[in-house]
Amino acid sequence: MEFLSRFDRPYEAQRPPIHPLIIDKISLNFGGVRALNEISLRVDPSQIFAIIGPNGAGKTSLLNCINALYRPQEGRIMYGKVDLVKVPPHQLPRLGIARAFQNIELFSHMSVLDNLMLGRHIYMKKNLLQALLYWGAGQREEIEHRRFVEYVIDLLEIQGIRKAIVGSLSYGLQKRVELGRALSLNPTLILLDEPMAGMNTEEKEDMARYILDIREEWGITVVLIEHDMGVVMDISDQVAVLEFGRLIAVGKPEDVRSNPEVIRAYLGREHR
C-alpha cells in the first residue's frame, strides 16, 4: 500500500519544504541603468503569481534575480531561511526552485527523456559501477527516477515524443518539454518566463491547464511572466505590474485591471 501511495503521487517524496517567497527591497543596476528599483513582493505558497509590464520593464531581470543568475546590489530575496542573493545558481534546484526560460534552453541534442532525466540529476546517488551494471540499488534508483519522469510525461501529455530529439520538435512542444524538465526537479517554486509566447490559442489553453493542474495537484508555487492578458487574468491569484524597473501595482487580477496607473502605463498604451 505504501508502495502505491508513494508512486501515485511521486512528487510527495524527496521534496524540499515549501516556503513563501519574500522579495525585500531589491535593486539591480547595469552600469548606470537601474533595471530594478527597490522592488518588494511576497508570494505565498501554492499561489500562481504573474508578473506583467511593458517590454524592458525588468520582468525577466526580476526572475533572474530570484534564480540567482543576476545579483541585485541591494536587498534580499528570502526563500525559507535562505537568502537567494547569496546562493550559487546551481544550488537552487536543491532548495526546490526550478526555472523555464523565455528563449528555450533545452539540451537540444538529447532526447526528451534524457532532458527530463537530467532534472533528476540532483537526486541521484548511485555510483558509476552501479550505473554500469544496472543492478541492485543502481537499478532501483534508475527505475524510481524514470517513474517520476513518466509521471511528468503523462501530466504534460508528451508520451508520443518521449524518444524524439528535442531539437527536432516544434516550438510549442519544446516549451512543454522545458516545463517538464523543470518539473522533473520536483520543485516547490517554479519560475516560468513567458511559457505561452509564440503559441496558438489551443496550445495556450493547454499550457494554462497544465499550470493550473500543477498548482492544484502538486501544490507548488508558480511565478510567471506572460503577455497574454486574457490568460494572466484567468489563471493568476496575484498580479504584479512593473514599469521601468518600478513596481506600480500588485494585487488580485480584477483590482490590477481597474488600477488607473496600470491602465495608463500598460493596458492603456497597448490599446491606444
Add this chain to the structure above:
Amino acid sequence: MNPDEILKFLRLTYTALSDGALLALIALALVLIYKATDVINFANGEFMLVGGYIGYQLLVWLQVIESPSVAVLLAVIGMVVATTLVGVLVERLVLRPLIGEPIISVIMVTIGLSNVMQAIVGLIWGKNPRPLPIDIIPRFSPFRIELEGARRPLNLLPDTLIILVIAFILVGGLLLFFSRSKHGIAMRATADDQQAAMSMGISIRFIFALTWSLAAIAAAVAGLIIAHVTNGVSGDIPGVGLRAFPVIILGGLDSIAGAIIGGFAIAFIETFASGYIDPGLKTVSPYLVLLIVLMIKPYGLFGQKRIERV
C-alpha cells in the same frame, strides 16, 4: 605473395595499432575539453610533458622500493593524483577568470599556457632527456614469427600489445564515464547549454575542473607511455601531442568515436605511407588525407555541423 612482404605488412599493422591507440588517447583529452568547454586546448602536449616528468620524478623517488611493480603502481597513482591537481589548478588560476570571455581568448591563453608549462619543466628538470629509472612496462622477450622463405624472422615487442590494452581500458573507461555516470551526463549537459545545466543543479565550475582533470590524466598517461617507448622523458613529448590535431579534425572535434577511429586512421596512414612509399611521408601524409576528407566532409567524419571557426 612474398613472405617478406607478409611479415612487413604484419609489422606495420602491429606498429600502427599501438600508435593509433596512443593517438586516440591523446585526441580524447582534446575532445573531452572541447565537448565540455568549447575550447581547443593547445597545451595538451604540455599536459603530456608535465605528466610524463611527474611520473619520471616519482619513479626516481620510488625506485628504492624492492619490488619494481609496486614502485610503478605507486608512481602511476601518484602521477594521477598530481596531474588531477595540475588540471584543477589550471582551471582555477588560468581558465576560470576567463569565463564569459570569447572562446578565442581562451584558446590563445592555452597557447601561452603551453609555453609556460614547457618553461617550468625546463627549469625543474633541464633540457636533457632522462631515461626512466624503472621500466613501467616489463621488457618481455619479443614474439618471434617465422615464415618459410623469409629472409629474417619478425620480432614483435609485447610492450606494444600492453600499450594497446592500457589505451583501450582508459579510452573505454572515459567513454563509459561520459555516457553512463551522473557526472558524465552533467558534462554533456554543460556542453549543450550552460545556463540550462545550471538551472538543473549542475555546478559549471565543478564540471570544468572535472573535465580539465580527466583530460590532464589522459594526457599524463599518454606522456608516460611515450617516455617508455622513447626510452625516457624529454622535451620532444609535446611534438607527439601535435599529431593529435589531424586526428580530431579528421574525426570531428566533438566526437569521442571520431577521436578513436581518427586515431587509428591517422596511425595507419602514417605507418603505411612511410613503410610502403617513403619514410619522409610520415609527417605529411595525415595532412594530405585530411585535406581530401575536409573537402568532402568539412566537419570531420563524425563531427556535428556547428564548428566554431577560429
